[in-house]
Amino acid sequence: MGNGSSIDANKTIYVEINGKVEKVVFNRQCGSQDVVDLLMQAAGGFRSGVITLRDSDGALIPMSPTMPENTAANPYKLACKEVKRSQERSSQNSQMLQSVLSQVSDHFNSTFKVEELQTQLNERLRALERKMEMESLKLIEIEKCKKDIAEIREHICNSQKKTIDFRMSPVSPSDDRIVRHKSKSVPSFQKYTLSEETIRYLKQPTFDIWHWEANEMLCLLEHMYHDLGLVREFSINPTTLKRWLLCVQENYRNNPFHNFRHCFCVTQMMYGLLHLCELKDKLTAEDICILITSCVCHDLDHPGYNNTYQINARTELAIRYNDISPLENHHCAVAFQILSNPETNIFANVEQTVFKRLRAGMVMLILATDMARHNEILEAFRSKCDVFDFTLDDHLNSLKMVLIKCCDISNEVRPFEVSEPWVDCLLEEYFNQSDREKEEGLPVAPFMDREKVTKPTAQIGFIKFVLIPMFSTVARLFPQLNDVIVKPLTDARDRYEEMKESDEKKKTDVSKEASKQ
Numbered sequence: 001m002g003n004g005s006s007i008d009a010n011k012t013i014y015v016e017i018n019g020k021v022e023k024v025v026f027n028r029q030c031g032s033q034d035v036v037d038l039l040m041q042a043a044g045g046f047r048s049g050v051i052t053l054r055d056s057d058g059a060l061i062p063m064s065p066t067m068p069e070n071t072a073a074n075p076y077k078l079a080c081k082e083v084k085r086s087q088e089r090s091s092q093n094s095q096m097l098q099s100v101l102s103q104v105s106d107h108f109n110s111t112f113k114v115e116e117l118q119t120q121l122n123e124r125l126r127a128l129e130r131k132m133e134m135e136s137l138k139l140i141e142i143e144k145c146k147k148d149i150a151e152i153r154e155h156i157c158n159s160q161k162k163t164i165d166f167r168m169s170p171v172s173p174s175d176d177r178i179v180r181h182k183s184k185s186v187p188s189f190q191k192y193t194l195s196e197e198t199i200r201y202l203k204q205p206t207f208d209i210w211h212w213e214a215n216e217m218l219c220l221l222e223h224m225y226h227d228l229g230l231v232r233e234f235s236i237n238p239t240t241l242k243r244w245l246l247c248v249q250e251n252y253r254n255n256p257f258h259n260f261r262h263c264f265c266v267t268q269m270m271y272g273l274l275h276l277c278e279l280k281d282k283l284t285a286e287d288i289c290i291l292i293t294s295c296v297c298h299d300l301d302h303p304g305y306n307n308t309y310q311i312n313a314r315t316e317l318a319i320r321y322n323d324i325s326p327l328e329n330h331h332c333a334v335a336f337q338i339l340s341n342p343e344t345n346i347f348a349n350v351e352q353t354v355f356k357r358l359r360a361g362m363v364m365l366i367l368a369t370d371m372a373r374h375n376e377i378l379e380a381f382r383s384k385c386d387v388f389d390f391t392l393d394d395h396l397n398s399l400k401m402v403l404i405k406c407c408d409i410s411n412e413v414r415p416f417e418v419s420e421p422w423v424d425c426l427l428e429e430y431f432n433q434s435d436r437e438k439e440e441g442l443p444v445a446p447f448m449d450r451e452k453v454t455k456p457t458a459q460i461g462f463i464k465f466v467l468i469p470m471f472s473t474v475a476r477l478f479p480q481l482n483d484v485i486v487k488p489l490t491d492a493r494d495r496y497e498e499m500k501e502s503d504e505k506k507k508t509d510v511s512k513e514a515s516k517q
Helices: 032-042 085-135 139-164 196-201 214-227 238-250 260-276 285-297 307-312 316-320 326-339 352-368 371-385 393-408 416-440 455-477 481-516
Strands: 010-017 020-027 049-054 076-082
Touching (some): 238 260, 260 393, 285 326, 285 352, 307 326, 307 416, 352 393, 371 393, 371 455, 416 481
Antiparallel strands (some): 049 076
């Protein structure tokens, strides 16, 4: 993956294996598995187990082309662990059986204790009730006993919940899906060491989002909040930040396009624009927090079917939000349901007035991602562009809405090998919707019909009439975007037009051959 900078093709690291320092050289463009295979060869053809790589502080180093370089004086330590198949498997099976039996035993003990406690408390309850009847207590004493009885009943209920129901009560979002969040004392974030190369690359529009696993994307999002100073500015508890990111990830569905990787892609582009346009010097911390957090939450619980389908099919979301941006309203609702949970509320330590501004800003930006409002929002920004004033709230709101719109549909800004797979993902989601619309007798948009649309025809009009005009308008305010954003878009347009001409030529040649026969 390139980061736009001029670097050597090869990378060199030094690894200590059994007390001996080995020099390992690999190409920066190779895959992670190639690096792992190379390290296994350095370990003497080791194949029958697992290897781990750690730095001098004991932190795990990801075995990938982006790992930090080191020196022979400070080598990484390579550890190899043999797996003796039969004995190890037998031992593991035995340990697993013991663990299961132990857990079953604990569960039964826990259940019996609840029943024993319930019996004792019920006996105490009956004793109190008999005492009330037999002794004819005075009114004040009767009220006290009633209070005691209520407390005992509540205690029984709470005891059962604490012992048997060890998960948190779910919070139901507006379409009756569960907002999933696990009660964890410390989220399972593996410790990653980000190289300086990765940190610089993360700020580039050319960043390749396909090379990162879910846990790595979570760590990169966490790094953004620290790097932008948001953790310090809003007193965000680092553990709460981890829980919140995990909960956000769990509430993105496994759609072909509108999934957690798309969330990360949009947020990374916003992070890049903040640096590229030097917006950290022009915007307040609240504005930056609103921009980044809105990107993270902007498609939460997206069902994979757009607003047109929701409205035509008269879904529960369309009815609930009166056909007005039903999906975007739902994304906002899920976002703030997650933030309503104390364990995942990253804004728990801010003043109420600050939270109200953050909430209002996030709602405004997430609702702005509805493409039905595209012309309205772009024209409002265009009218202010030549006289833009960073001290006016109206101007800033217009800029923030355009920025999140740019990031939401910015895939074609990236290199072709990064952007093209996104087109395939989007078309797959479109085709799923159009197939369902045909089955249900609903109108089908031509650009979503698998029988009418091709990859070039899907992209040429979108790039020409939506992306280039919008990014060119933003570039009037930030001229540095012309080379790194607008130029790649015109290149993408030209490339898809060439693909379209090639496809048409092939069809013509096939028709000629058929007519000859």
